[in-house]
Amino acid sequence: MTKIIKDLKKEDYVKIGDAIQKGELVIFPTETVYGIGADATNEKAVDSIFLAKGRANDNPLIVHISNFDMMKDLTEKPNKMEQLLIDAFMPGPFTLILKKKKKIPDNVSAGLDTVGIRMPDNEIARNIIEYAKTPIAAPSANLSSRPSGTKIEDIKEEFDGKVSYIVDGGETKIGIESTVCKVIDGIPTILRPGKITPEDIKEVVGIVKLDEHIYKKADGKVESPGMKYKHYAPSCDTIMIYSENDTVFLEEMKKHLKEHTVIIGSKEHESYFPNNTYLSYGSKNHFDEISHNIFTLLRKADGLKPDLILIEGVKKEGLGIAIMNRLIRSCSYHYIEK
Ligand code: AMP
């Protein structure tokens, strides 16, 4: 039986900590998206995460910690650049890939010799890890390939009966998953863009690179196995369109419009589509607002069962890089940029 709880008191944290200790699954909020977590040192418990999500077992999980002491048992000592990144971005929406120690079972890292470490900047998440007295492996709380969960109303049915607790912490602040970064040959390389932008990283260590698969379909061997899989995708045809030029953008949208098309786009363009269901993600230059809203709108659009979903893209800069990475994948690389 799954219990949904909110406004957690000490006794609730104790119960949740015990559940994690016993190898059970718990869904909890972080500042990015909801996670489905288990004891990262318990191989069997970790297996049940893969099972609950239907996740491919070559797609590694991120390990969440609540204090830096926890890291010592899990990874080799970070080098100088890695330490600078840790000091700058943890706690926060930032995952660093480090050489792993044996304490991390192979299924967490999908057989790689590295592991992603993150310290969430969310009190509920950190308390749960503290009370569990163990690092928690937690991918995003969504069935594999679906948009990540940013509020429990979106995900409770997907996981009812599969987890012991769902902790309701309201809508997650950021709305898209952490920036995943790995220092490769002395260069911090972004494997998955997020709220911590290339500029943020460059400011700290003077250098940064974006992995070549941020906007491109990945086949074969990739640095981050998650890049290979279908993700964030509604079940109907979905196309993303972007142009800096409003006239070009509107023309292209009208070209694709069908009768039962749902549009996800900026509030500035809403009035151009009076005959369609229009889900506004907010103002077109407010990337924080867009990232906060985007996954729940993708789910909402899907739920309306249209023939087609058209999505307005954003400029690929700052947090817009992460938003476009998710949108490009949600339309399975079917996008038009002019
Ligand atoms: P999720 O758990 O759904 O937030 O996805 C985690 C992402 O981090 C996936 O894209 C993984 O491929 C990536 N990831 C996790 N661990 C590693 C690792 N050791 N090396 C490279 N990428 C990783």
Ligand code: MG
């Ligand atoms: Mg995910």
